[in-house]
Amino acid sequence: MKEKTSIVLTGVGGEGVVTAANLLGKAAVKAKLNVFVSEIHGMAQRGGSVNCTVRIGNVFGPLIASGTADAILSSEPVETLRYIQYSNKNTKIITSITPIIPFTVSVGMEKYPDTSLVFKELSNYGELYKIDAVKIAQDSGSLVTKNIVLLGALAAFDILPFKSEVLLETIIENVPLKYREMNKKAFEGGLKAIKKNS
């Protein structure tokens, strides 16, 4: 087992990025491991770019040094690239492929780059895994589970210092009874999407 595990989670406010980071944190506590999670609140949150970090193991804080992330888990392509500084050649970059257009672009003040260029650039910096998280989430029952799809995808790799079952159990314990099946489906959907392609 690795001594330290560092994961970056990114996306857009309201997409469950903070929730996903907390679930990783809770799973680590369940596995009796030392863990820190950083989140952002307040002004930075309103419709803005969200970035959380989770560190597990022999660590003393949640912040990650540049180029030292084990994985970047992202619910939006441009947001993945925004936090690319944490990546090294071995970093697993797991990103949802569906753009979320910022209002600066929709009202014509800025431009959203061609996603194929974004993906090409991402693959220069780490091991890129593209995932249709929106579709998998919708197939599982609701777009709301997009963050859980991404956690499932993360669990497909040998990165987390605990079994994927621990993460799934944590997720199940933290959602209302009636949404459990939907979240389980989403998690497994994300996991399978990676296993199938690798």
Place this chain on the structure above:
Amino acid sequence: MEILEDKPGKQILLLGNEAITRGALEAGIDVSTTYPGTPSSEIADTFSLIARSFTKQNKNPSFFFEYSTNEKVALEIAAAASISGLRSLTCMKHVGLNVASDAFMTYLYIGCKGGHIIVSADDPSCHSSQNEQDNRYFALFGGAPMLEPATPEEAKEMTRLGFEISEKLQSPILLRTTTRLNHIRGTVEYKKIQKPRGKGHFEKNPMLVTTPVIARARHPELLKMLDKAEQISEKSPFNKIIIVGKPKDWGIVTSGVSFNYVREIAEDLKLDVRILKLGMTHPLPRKMCENFIKSCKNIVIVEELEPILENQFKVMAFDFNADVKIFGKSTGHFSRLYEYNPDIVFDAFSKIFNIKNPIKKPVKSEIKLPSRPPTLCPGCPHRITYYAAKKAQPKGVIYPSDIGCYTLGREKPLEMADLLLCMGSNASTACGLAIATDQKIISFMGDSTFFHAAIPAIIDAAHHNHDVVITILDNRTTAMTGYQPHPGTDFDGMGRPAKRILVEEVVKGCGIEQVEVVKPNNVKETTEAFKRALEFKGPAVIVSRSPCILLENQAKRARGEKIFVYGVDQSKCKKCKICIAQFGCPAFYYGENENIFIDAQQCNGCGNCAVICPFGAISQKGEKR
């Protein structure tokens, strides 16, 4: 509720702020007060959540909690409770302590009987603040014992044990935190929850009336208290030396979250150092520090913002002629600006210790990425008020702004925030601008801000007949910090019914004669009201009343009401772009051929765009999913 579980030994992941609340519960908290402000809000919100859950069950929680009118009121209420022997906690963001500082400075002269913890949540890097002042200066300034946690677990323990220190010293203490402590989660171990005292008793004592004679008698007592505090600091478990490698003559001194970076990176770089980790940072444990200095030839000081430890260590080293080199801000290795992170500490250590930095220069994308700045939400009533005000007056009006969501009115296309200092400054700077210029002025503030700090400025405007238009955006909540109630709401922080104070009645009571209350979605009438206010010779106030759309929609859903989204009828749209380029609601977007659409996912159904469209091209399109 998990935060209330009395299960000693339980391990749980808590936010730094939640850990502070838990620590207070474990210490038997009686009274908790606050004015909300990021990054401190969740401390009080957790108290509020607990209290409201009790109220719902028709029970009383074990403590009293309130969102006070402002930080000064919050501190004074809790001070009186602690003077009466109860345990109190007051939390606020760093700039809140500026507001409370008048009380703070003299409170330290008279002290308290029951423990009182004053939490300051500082914000290095100004993540959500107007400055990054270092409130450790307040501890030195006023003479307050100070604790600085590095992790959520330490925050809980410092709060819990802080009450004991406060009672031993009969002085309030400052728990100084930073965003990176408030908003990180870490494992916390529960200890037993103590029973609160419930009721205190105020004992009359002439020493509590700080007339000049008494103040002169109390100041030496304050200094004596600090001597006693230094003895506590010497023995405090929060001040400790940690050995990394096989240290010879290098030491590192650090406090707060900087310790986390130092501890880990010292190991990563295989340094041989003694780390003096200071948790009780005022007063410093002088003997411990002196011995530490004597054990080193080189000392690195790592602290965010101001060189407070650094300067004190230099003074100590000078006092006993120590042969030691001190690295830190004065040597240019660390900055007085912004929050630290691992990259900064790696870089500084590799230079100071002359080691190759294993962290490569961060890579940066070659592609220009679109920004996602915070903006007024789709359906925000502030946007339509801004729009209506702009319609009332040709260009050149100055728009003094204030602290809250409406600061976001500075963004394109509205660009209606021109000057901002602090809570309440919109109204007083408006008066100053009226004196200094011939320009027209329309200032903006929120309802919570009005109650917090703007009333004296409005009285000033009335008394001196300053020619200003002051707008109060009454959305019935403290939205930016997380929808806390305020004196203008009909319930309080414990979820109990509360007297609703009407903004316009207060304004009239302040002596303002030209007062109009408008509903901003009636754009024409709102614009007319602004015109009348601008024409009025003397101070005019407009209260624009419309609830925060997010809260309104939440309430609608709870009542089982439907929310309808709007859409653009392309056959009627003349592409005048008023909706997208002048009003600028973020739910609008350009599709093919510059056709304008509304994103149904983002639309909150306020319908204001349908009101402003000159061609009637926008209408309700169906239910929001």
